[in-house]
Amino acid sequence: MVSEVPVKRKSRGRSKGGKGRSDYVQCSICGELVPRDKAKKFSRRISIVDPVLARELQQKGAYLPRIVDTKYYCISCAVHRGLIKVRSKNERKRRRR
Numbered sequence: 677m678v679s680e681v682p683v684k685r686k687s688r689g690r691s692k693g694g695k696g697r698s699d700y701v702q703c704s705i706c707g708e709l710v711p712r713d714k715a716k717k718f719s720r721r722i723s724i725v726d727p728v729l730a731r732e733l734q735q736k737g738a739y740l741p742r743i744v745d746t747k748y749y750c751i752s753c754a755v756h757r758g759l760i761k762v763r764s765k766n767e768r769k770r771r772r773r
Contacts, residue, residue: 684768717746
């Protein structure tokens with residue numbers, strides 16, 4: 677006898693589609709290994725130059741390189757940090773853009 681497990685989300689919390697197994701990434705806070713398609717990815721661009729100096733250089737027309745800092749968070753850490761919100765049952769079913 678096979679019992680059906682209740683499904684909270686149609687995607688089961690992943691954006692995998694029909695790709696099969698996906699590789700893992702490490703959560704930046706707790707270190708948990710999370711599938712890449714389930715982890716929440718946040719990128720930000722960081723300037724390596726002091727802000728006061730950067731303003732002066734930009735006025736002179738200099739090009740300032742920036743580093744892209746990418747962090748992956750597991751769902752529990754992302755919720756705890758307030759990066760994503762817990763949604764109600766009706767809101768979960770709707771796609772967000």
